[in-house]
Amino acid sequence: MDASERLVAVAREARERAVAPYSGFSVGAAIETADGLIVTGCNIENASYGLTLCAERVAIFKALSDGHRAFVRIAVVADTDAPTTPCGACRQVLWEFGPDMEVVIGNLTVMTARHRLADLLPHPFSGRLLNR
Numbered sequence: 001m002d003a004s005e006r007l008v009a010v011a012r013e014a015r016e017r018a019v020a021p022y023s024g025f026s027v028g029a030a031i032e033t034a035d036g037l038i039v040t041g042c043n044i045e046n047a048s049y050g051l052t053l054c055a056e057r058v059a060i061f062k063a064l065s066d067g068h069r070a071f072v073r074i075a076v077v078a079d080t081d082a083p084t085t086p087c088g089a090c091r092q093v094l095w096e097f098g099p100d101m102e103v104v105i106g107n108l109t110v111m112t113a114r115h116r117l118a119d120l121l122p123h124p125f126s127g128r129l130l131n132r
């Protein structure tokens with residue numbers, strides 16, 4: 001098992017903790033920091049639907065709040081045959097902390113896709129534009 005497959009396995013476990021009573025669509029994520037630590041996330045829904053947070057953002061926000069700032073890889077797991085790729089909002093948030101990170105996607109049994117984040121978000125909004 002390589003590092004990507006191991007991360008998918010951790011995301012699969014995190015998916016079990018999803019709080020998804022409204023959609024019934026459980027997602028798990030696991031993000032690997034530049035120094036090799038793994039932080040998990042799951043989607044968290046709310047009766048006020050728009051307050052829902054995706055698994056990917058929960059994982060990176062947990063890691064950021066623990067002081068981590070650089071990431072090399074994120075795994076995302078959902079129960080779908082086709083790859084569950086991160087939504088646009090998550091791509092933008094992830095990109096700011098690791099444009100070169102690998103995005104590994106899996107389902108309950110296999111890895112279904114792997115991408116470089118910058119390929120999933122070719123024209124990101126960059127904080128550099130704020131320094132006019």
Ligand code: THU
Pocket residue numbers: 020023025026027042043044045052053054055056076084085086087
């Ligand atoms: N969701 C994620 O957590 N990550 C994704 O990549 C796609 C969507 C969640 C949000 C919501 O709780 C549910 O899946 C259905 O959209």
